[in-house]
Amino acid sequence: MAEVATSRTFSATSDQLLVVVDPVARRADGESVRIAKDVLSAGAAGAKVCLPDGPEEFARALARRGSRRPVVVGDDRALVRAVTLLHRRRELADCALSLVPVGGALSLARSLGVPMGAVAAARAVLDGTERRMDLLVDDSDGVVLGALRIPPAGGVTRAREGAEGAGRPWLRTCRSLIHTLAPARPSRAVSDPEAGPAQLRVEVDGATLVDLHQPVESVSVAPDASGTARVEVRPAAEAAPLLAQARTVTVSGAHFRYRADATVSGPVRTRTWVVREGAWGLTVPAR
Structure with missing residues (x-):
């Protein structure tokens, strides 16, 4: 992922913070949430803590932050949600x-250089440095911070069930019991890129990299250095x-799904992603 040099650092004594605690984080690890709130409240001159109950309240809290610097306590999905909201408000x-x-899905946060411990991450918020990074923006105004993959790694069905059951272990237990007791049903053939090679056209800056006559196993796109995206197509x-x-990367063809960071989207027939150089900033430990 491309990084843009910046000299912007933060002061623990003068910063005004808006700490938005994602509800999934509160259910997943309340102790880490408490530690983060304590460290941020003690270290900043002014820290306002917001505990939204859902996505709508999460969005309203960010929109009403005023001059406060937003701090998200949550997992990869919460981070992507915050960047998406700020992008659509043209405030990035x-x-x-x-x-x-805080939470289970933290591979994106780790890859971006965010400390994994609540105390270390909170201290980086107070005394860290802003790192500007590239962003992939698609033609539906969605964003990609880390990478996207077609077909989505791990499977669409499993990803969707995991999202629905996050923070609700009783739901996963009930589903497991139902699957165990229910009689097996014959599988049905479905038209889905996950079932085998997909017929897709991949265009990079207007030139065709692979066309529909050449089936592919996977396509991956990720922001890279110099304001470009790294594209890899694996033929079948x-x-x-x-x-x-x-x-600019355009993928088209049969209906396909794709995983962008922690979220599965689609099916769509075509999608275009454009690199926005240095479009967003994240606080990381000062080097």
């Missing part, structure tokens, strides 16, 4: 976002991956 350019990672046949660097 002037906003340095901070994250205290035993051949070397096709690699490219581009500012």
Whole structure:
């Protein structure tokens, strides 16, 4: 992921913070949430803590932050949600976002350089440095911070069930019991890229990298250095991956799903992603 040099650092004595605690984080690890709130409240001159009950309240809290610097306490999905909201309000350019990672899905936060412990992450919020990074923005105004993959790794069904059951272990237990007791049903053939090679056209900066006549196993796109995206297409046949660097990537063909960071989207017939260089900032430990 491309990084843009910045000299912006933060002061623990003068910063005004808005600490938005994602409800999933409160259910997943209340003790880490408490520790994060205590460290931030003790270290900042003014820290306002908000405990939204759902996505709508989460969005309202960010929209009404005023001059306060937003701090999200939550997992990868909470971070992506915050960046998406700020992007759609066209407020990313002037906003340095901070994250205290709490929850189960934290691979994106780890890859971005955010400390994993609540105390270390909260201290980085107070005394860290803003790192500007590239962003992938699609034609539906969605964003990608880390990477996207077609077909989505791990499977669409499993991803959806995991999202629905997050923070509700009783729901996963009931589903497991139902699957155990219910008689097996014959599988049905479905038209889904996950079932095998997909027929997709991949275009990079207007040039065709792979066309519909050549089935592919997977496509991955991730922000890279110099304001471009790194594109990798793996053909279904035993051949070397096709690699490219581009500012604009368009995928089209049969209906397909894709995983962008922690979220599965689709099905869609076409989608275009554009690299926005240095579009968003995240607070990381000062080097």
